[in-house]
Amino acid sequence: MKTLRIPIISRWLEKRSESSDLSNPKRWLYNALGIPYGNSIVVTERSAMRSTAVLTCVRILAETVASLPLPVYKRLKPRGRERVSHPVGDLLQRRPNPRMTAFTFRETMMTHILLWGNCYAEIEYDGKGDIKALWPIPPHRVEHMETEAGDPFFRVTTSDGKQHNVPFYAMFHIPGLGFDGKKGISVIQWAKRSIELALATEQFGADFFENGTNVGAVATHPGTLTDEAFERLKQSLREKYEGLGKAHRLMLLEEGMTFSKNTIPPNDAQFLETRKFQILEIARIFRVPPHMMADLERATFSNIEHQSTDFIVHSVRPWLIRWEQTINWKLFSETEQQRLFAEFLIEGYLRGDSAARAAFYKEMFNIGVYSQNDIREKENENPIPGGDRYFAPLNMIPLDLLDEYYKGKLAPKEALKGGDNDEGEQEGAEGMGAAGESAGGPEG
Known part of the structure; x- marks a missing residue:
């Protein structure tokens, strides 16, 4: 009796059934540990930053949000507002904790939410119940939990492996795009294939030019070389002609040998076009205008100002609203929420x-x-x-x-x-x- 085979499932089971240990690791074990297998590329939230496009987009958005003024206002009657001095404003604009500035805090939080889809900061209270400090926590160390009664809380794993629970009210959490309204999704994981291709093209370019521009050449001998002569010739070619600093040297050949290049120019292989497309692809993922990533091919003096305004309105402002609503919800008491609020100032970018x-x-x-x-x-x-x-x-x-x-x-x-x-x-x-x-x- 023959065994029924379903191609995809059968191959998956066969791979898992193969013995795999540290002495004989298989590809799935490399991927589980986040280690590249051979020349393969494993994309994580950290490794994605090796892509210049991802790094640029994250820096632009994080630094923009971190640099905007964030004052606290008091509502006036019947309408209007007035700036006020408040401990929350001091935390958000000067020093959220004794170890970092407000700019560094907001920049770090934005980097977390752009890569992991969530950013967390534990709220520290003093003996009077007032907010004393905000401590950012890496998202991969936070778990969303619920009690038996259904009340949410967070379980945090510290760098030394210890765990402690943080009540829901004591966690400053801003979720990104998600499906349940509780936790955001990782943009890097959803756009994994695009980022893999961007990293692969960068790796190909690095490998292509690693030995200089004269790579992939063929030296032809009319006869047959002995093993000793072959090794001597190979070593001589490597020492004299291999490497970027030794390119374009005059090559001397013996015994009727001929030399011919066997390269495929990167442009013919659409290498440059692929790299350019992946930059635009990643820019679309983060909604960053290409001209802000130093791609001025389609930018003109007449439209670059409108693109910058569009960046503030459609790319930055949604993040600002997430920040403002979370600040007003988590950092002000219920009575203060009726008369106080924090709001970013963006008029300078739109004027x-x-x-x-x-x-x-x-x-x-x-x-x-x-x-x-x-x-x-x-x-x-x-x-x-x-x-x-x-x-x-x-x-x-x-x-x-x-x-x-x-x-x-x-x-x-x-x-x-x-x-x-x-x-x-x-x-x-x-x-x-x-x-x-x-x-x-x-x-x-």
């Missing part, structure tokens, strides 16, 4: 060039939205005396008074006075009223 900013500020100043000091603050300039006043045009009328004005029930002076204007504003209103009447006002 455009000098001409565009000047036109925007002028328009905002003319309609009374910005004062002179508001504009100076956005340009990182110090305030000036008397620069906090807001100005508005006098030839305008509130919409709720417009119907009464045209029905003749409201005089032009009263419409603009609004009960609070000074004499100068009243005079301006009279002038406007005269202009309105001549243009077909209530008495026209």
Whole structure:
């Protein structure tokens, strides 16, 4: 009786049935331990950083988020906000713990979430119950657990192998894209094939040029060499001509020998095109514009500014919202959440060039939205005396008074006075009223 064989499953079982130990390791054991097997490439969250494209994308996103100001605000009534001094703001902008700066903390947390899909920081409290420090934890050392009652908590394994449990409220956890809303997925593992190809092309290029540009040549002898003559010739060729620093040397051959190159140019093998495509592929995974990775092939002076704005809006802002909502949820008490919140400042990245900013500020100043000091603050300039006043045009009328004005029930002076204007504003209103009447006002 023949045994039923299913090709894929049978081959998998045969590989597992082969004996494998440290003296005779098989490929699956190498992969399980994260060790390259022969010339194979094993992609992990750490080894993926060997790809220049992955390294560049992670650095760009992590450094951008880490460098943005993150002040704490107090909500004003009926609307508006005001910057306040708060211990959480000190943790986020100056020193989250005694061993690192705020920039290093946020950069490390962003690197974790970009590679592993999650970032964790244990919240340390003092004797009064106030937050004392934030300690980042590598994601591969954190497990999501639940009690018998279904309450979540985290199990952390330290570098010395010890374990301790962290309550849910004491863990600052930002998940990336995921399926259950509890834990994010690793982008590196989902894009494993693309990163493998990028690393493989880099390895091929390194191997190709390792012995210089004159590799893969053939030396032909008209006769037959003895073993001793063959070894002497091989050693002579290696010593004199092999290596990048010995390329393009004049080669001297004996006994009628001929020399011919047997190489395939990398360009003919689409080597450069493959490398370029993989850079763009990884840039798409992290949503980073190619020009920020020093690929200016399709960038122009007219579109590079819009690409930079698009990067802030569609690539960086989703990460900022994750940070803001987690901060406001985990670092403020329930009573503080009603009146305090933290928010990143990104206006500096969106303000455009000098001409565009000047036109925007002028328009905002003319309609009374910005004062002179508001504009100076956005340009990182110090305030000036008397620069906090807001100005508005006098030839305008509130919409709720417009119907009464045209029905003749409201005089032009009263419409603009609004009960609070000074004499100068009243005079301006009279002038406007005269202009309105001549243009077909209530008495026209």
